[in-house]
Amino acid sequence: MNKKEIYDFLNDKGISYETTEHEAVYNMEELKNVELPYPEDIAKNLFVRDDKKRNYYLITVKGDKRVNLKEFRKTYGTRVLSFAKDDELLNIMKLEPGAVSPFGLLNDEERQVEFYLDKAFLEGNAKIGCHPNDNTATVLLNTNDLVNIIKEHGNTVHVVEI
Numbered sequence: 001m002n003k004k005e006i007y008d009f010l011n012d013k014g015i016s017y018e019t020t021e022h023e024a025v026y027n028m029e030e031l032k033n034v035e036l037p038y039p040e041d042i043a044k045n046l047f048v049r050d051d052k053k054r055n056y057y058l059i060t061v062k063g064d065k066r067v068n069l070k071e072f073r074k075t076y077g078t079r080v081l082s083f084a085k086d087d088e089l090l091n092i093m094k095l096e097p098g099a100v101s102p103f104g105l106l107n108d109e110e111r112q113v114e115f116y117l118d119k120a121f122l123e124g125n126a127k128i129g130c131h132p133n134d135n136t137a138t139v140l141l142n143t144n145d146l147v148n149i150i151k152e153h154g155n156t157v158h159v160v161e162i
Contacts, residue, residue, distance in 0.1 A: 001094075006132035006139070009106070013149070017141040021074040024135045026098035028063050031074050038140055039063075041121070042129040044117040045100040047089055047113075052081035056092060057081070060102055060130070061162050069154075072162065076116070094133075102146055103139075111154040117147065118162040 001009060008019050022034040028044055049056045054098060055078065059067055069081045073145040074123060089095050093104035105113055121128045121143040127139040151157050 001103065001133055003137060004136035005133045006103050006106075009102050010139075010141070015141060015145045015149075017139050018141075019132070021137045022138065023119075024098065026135060031063070034138070036138055036140075038125070038127055038129060041125070041127040041140060042138065043102070043121070045102065045130065046094065046110065047084045047093070047104075048081045048101050049084040049088065050081060052079060055079070056084060056088070056112050057116055058093075058100070058105060058114045059116045060100065060121075060128075061100060062120050065118065065120075065162070067162060072116075076158075076160070096135075099133055099135040101133055102128075102132050102150060103130065105150050105155045106153055107133070107151075108155060111156075112156065114156045115150055116158045116160060116162065117143075119159050120161075122159065 001070055020036050024033045031062045043060045044063045046059040050060055065148040073081050086097050095104045126143045127140055129138050132139045
């Protein structure tokens, strides 16, 4: 799904969301220059794989958090992790670098990517902001709506403390 298809999908499902269009951003540092309505709810997304290239994970945390892959591995019992290559991102989630998003899981036809979402997104106003598979916009929606979309699609979802 591209950006327009994500918007159509959300509309068809009756899911309420807010969109902020902006210049293309490729990392959290660049996103700081964008005026967003709820900057504390913006997601940082890490697309990683194990050392055997058999298991893929999307780890989503609040933008100001750091993820220690060694600690993640120990906590969640994975093999050694590293960032997936650009071609893996394109082949599996149909995304370009800089546009990694939980919405990319909707493009994962084989449902091979496990989604790890930091439970901090369910606290407070329970909102999450992420790209609509395009880094020129940010969509803010209810976290539970996003989790339900991903589960409905068939990817494994883990809501955990990261």
